[in-house]
Amino acid sequence: MKPISIIFFGIALIAGLSFCKSTKTSTTAAAPSAPVTGPVFVSFDKEIVVAQKVWPGTALEELKLGHSIYNNQCTSCHNAFEITQFKEKKWLHEIDDMSPRAELTAQxxxxLTKYILSYREANTVAKK
Ligand code: HEC
Incomplete structure (x- = not known):
């Protein structure tokens, strides 16, 4: 190769590399960066009633755990979504899709599922 073609090749290589890099960065940036706070949650009174109807024996601690997972582990790539804005079916799909991304255990x-669905059910007003 003549020196000039080496230079061209080098430029093309660098351009190619930085193109790949910038594509990757923009994919990550597509999910808006997340503040750690989620919606402030005062009481689980309604949620625990709903949860125990669907999953008898559900402990308050489990809803609190789900709430904390939602507001901490589910907000590393995007903000916490308003739970009532999606239907139950959509949530079940998203929870399946997102749990591996947040590296959640089955437990x-x-x-998280109990928290999201009971919160949704308890707080959805005429959105079904
Ligand atoms: C590793 C990054 C990452 C983590 C962790 C993550 N998400 Fe996501 N989430 C995304 C991206 C990126 C999208 C955009 C759509 C897609 O790629 O599927 C998304 C989309 C969503 C949507 C769809 C919103 C819409 O408008 O349709 C929901 C709901 C959601 N995430 C919930 C969660 C929940 C719940 C958790 C915790 C279990 C979670 N996410 C953890 C990256 C993440």
């Missing part, structure tokens, strides 16, 4: 995933 954590179950607690």
């Amino acid at each position: 954590q995933k179950l607690a």
Whole structure:
């Protein structure tokens, strides 16, 4: 190769590399960066009633665990979504899709599911 073609090749290589890199960065950036806080949650009174109807014997601790997972582990790539904005079916799908991304254990995933679905059910007003 003549020196000039080496230079061209080098430029093309660098351009190619930085193109790949920037594509990757923009994919990550597509999910808006997340503040650690989620919606402030005062009481689990309604949620625990709903949860125990669907999953008898559900402990309050499990809903609290689900709540904490949702607001901490599920917000590393995007903000916490308003739970009532999605239908139950959509949530079940998203929970399946997102749990591996948040590296949840089966137990954590179950607690998260109970929290999201009972919160949704208890707080959805005419959105079904
Ligand atoms: C590793 C990053 C990452 C983590 C962790 C993560 N998400 Fe996501 N989430 C995404 C990306 C990226 C999207 C955009 C759509 C897609 O890629 O599927 C998304 C989309 C979603 C959507 C769809 C929103 C819509 O408008 O349709 C929901 C709901 C959601 N995430 C919930 C969760 C929950 C619940 C958790 C915790 C178990 C979680 N996410 C953890 C990256 C993540």
